[in-house]
Amino acid sequence: MKSKPHVFRDPLHGYIDTDEKVSEIIDTPWFQRLRRIKQLGFTYYVYPTAEHTRFSHSLGCYHVAKELSKKLKIDNKAILYAALLHDIGHGPFSHMLEQLLGDHEEWTQRILLEFSDDIENIINYKEDENIKVENIISILRGEHEYSSIISSQLDVDRLDYLLRDSYFVGVEYGKFDIHRLLHTLRYENGAVKIDYKGRHVIESYVLARYHMYQQVYFHHTTRGIVKLVESIFKRAKEIYNKSEINLIYSMVSIFNGKLNVENYLILDDSSVVEQIKTWKNAKDKILSDLCKRFLNRKLLKPIDIGYSEEFMWKKRNVKNKIKNLLTSNGYDPEYYLLEDIAADVPYKPYHPGEEESSIFMESKDKRNIYTIEEVSKVISVLTHKESVKRIYIPSQTRKKIETLIRGIEVLE
Template identity: 45%
Template sequence: MTAPILLEEEKVFKDPVHKYVHVRYKVIWDLINTPEFQRLRRIRQLGTSLYTFHGAEHSRFNHSLGVYEIMRRMVTKFDLSIDEVLLCLCSALLHDVGHGPFSHSFEKVFKTDHEVWTQKIIEGNTEINRVLTEISPDFPKKVSEVIGKTYPNKMVVSLVTSQIDADRMDYLLRDAYYTGVNYGNFDIERILRLMRIVDEQVVIKYSGMHAVEDYILSRYQMYWQVYFHPVTRSAEVILRKIFNRAKELYHEDYTFRIFPEPMLPFFKDGKISLRQYLDFDEATVLYYIQEWCREKDRILSDLCKRFLHRRLFKYIEYDPNDYRMWSDLEALFYKEGIDPRYYLEFDSPSDLPYDFYRTGEEEERMPILLLMPNGDLEELSRKSDIVQAISGKRRFDHKLYYPEDMVSDEIRKRIGGK
């Protein structure tokens, strides 16, 4: 491995969350200045949340810098080799580089996975790959393995992605700052100060348990008060419907006013080249949504206008087992000439804020371990009544979305009679 080169003078970014982001290694500076990383300026961190919280305009770019800064502070505390330090820093910086426009809405429709694309960007024919290869020929593969959670050193992986990692700590603080809420705030200084490495895993000293409790509860509140806010989800529903409608029209040989050439690979067969994916950002999507407002297809035009002008769908609580209500509403929608495929949607996000390790189960989660005064390790929920109360409990929120301005009194009565 080539000895890492230090910059002649430390570079510093002003940051509203961490105050400063410090860059000493040339490889980090070079990665930040690659086209692939700069693209993250054009990908919002919170997608459609700006329809609910008008300040939520921040990007994946500043989040990624924040994750890097937290990781930089973490690695100074541990006795790591320079190889491991660089691996942690580069993985933290690049962990989100594969996100597409309106990340999760886009992924659901076009069956993409941002982590897979992150690995393709790191290992593919990109400037990021060239910069990483200057460290060593196998360094891009190592970074990719950390992102994919297959790197042999689980301690390195856990610093980047675990139940208490640099990624989560930054997005909770950053998203709370930009949305203007207080839910995501916790004592990151104390958590970082009390982190230790025991048996190649990151643990927290027992005296820091209450700071970790605050972190877990902050995460819980942010998901239900911000990330899963029903207004945000209404905008996501409409955005997904736009993508679905445009895709359907393409397969029906519909003639678009302005053909969405950049979206063709996503519409066609899903065989997307790395360059095509990297050319796609939110500015591109918003351009076509604005143009589609003038399409002759009434459904696509209406959905685009709703999204641009924030004329969102109304929502009600809904029991997913109430098949009778769903079938009644579908029939009424068709009767009134409203296509329920685009104007009626059931949405049900769920979250598991904290769980202990369950071997062999889907989405295995390493627990948060406390280092007790006698040197023993104890799983967090065994010592914290607060965490135990929410540990292992998956919560759902079922909502039914529909355009109130389009439906008849008969439909309103059927919905209201629920």
């Protein structure tokens, strides 16, 4: 082993200890890349301190998985490696370019398979057991006995990111007592079960997730920046298909269709920002304007579409009217009328056959098992889909478009 055991100082978990094998994986270039991928993408445009990365989150997941394994008396090191490696496939700004690059979970599997020999040589060094990369992938894909520890409605991923995101964003919404929560957990037959005394901390955890989605993850400005960057790359792709466009080295494989693991691992947050800085001087006026809006935070403005407006949107052909208004004001609606739907179910209720993703609680006398939504009135009201639809348009047209959406035409 080239690497020595590490000790990482963490604001949430105190000290995170890693043995020489975990340290060896952490020291690989493909894991170090996570230092250059922000955990919350463009959220720092709204919350300036949201600069934490997938690197620190991955360490946090590893730590929580280790503590949970101790509590549940599970001796399976593949779980710890799955927790550590579950996010290595994230692209620039986390989920931001997945429409262009592909699903990060698929990239995680491709990266693990690409380096499977190296990974297996590290984790099986001087060990009797033989952990295969396929074991780790089966956990990540939900095909393993312990998959729900990594991905479910109560998993090490959520336990870390809710606390980590709320800490670095600077809000109180995402906080809950993780130590109390871990103390009340049991694991049986592929499902997480909670002691009756843990009801209130589970309510706190589910509420934390609900509030973080409403106040942070669904924030209209953050969502708007993502849509703006998608529009930038959409325009760039359009230009590329017709003529030449200035591309930095790390972006070439995205546009020429030759994106493989080697090229993918070159990409990080700085790749996107550097490319946009290059395109701000593009001859194409639309591409240049969109890039300047991103760099200078002169963003498109949001308009929420409520239930009544949604009805008008469909029945009264408001969308075409907005397109016409934008065109008459010199904006191509293909790039300046951006639609977004943010949706989430705070807690998904139990359905037969989905035991691994549900949370169960034993009765006070320990004779019966109930779903958490049966026991908690708080959680039972959070089992419905929460969604908001927005459009983003240039600020100069906002008042006219707001009037149109409400069914009143204004002629000037």
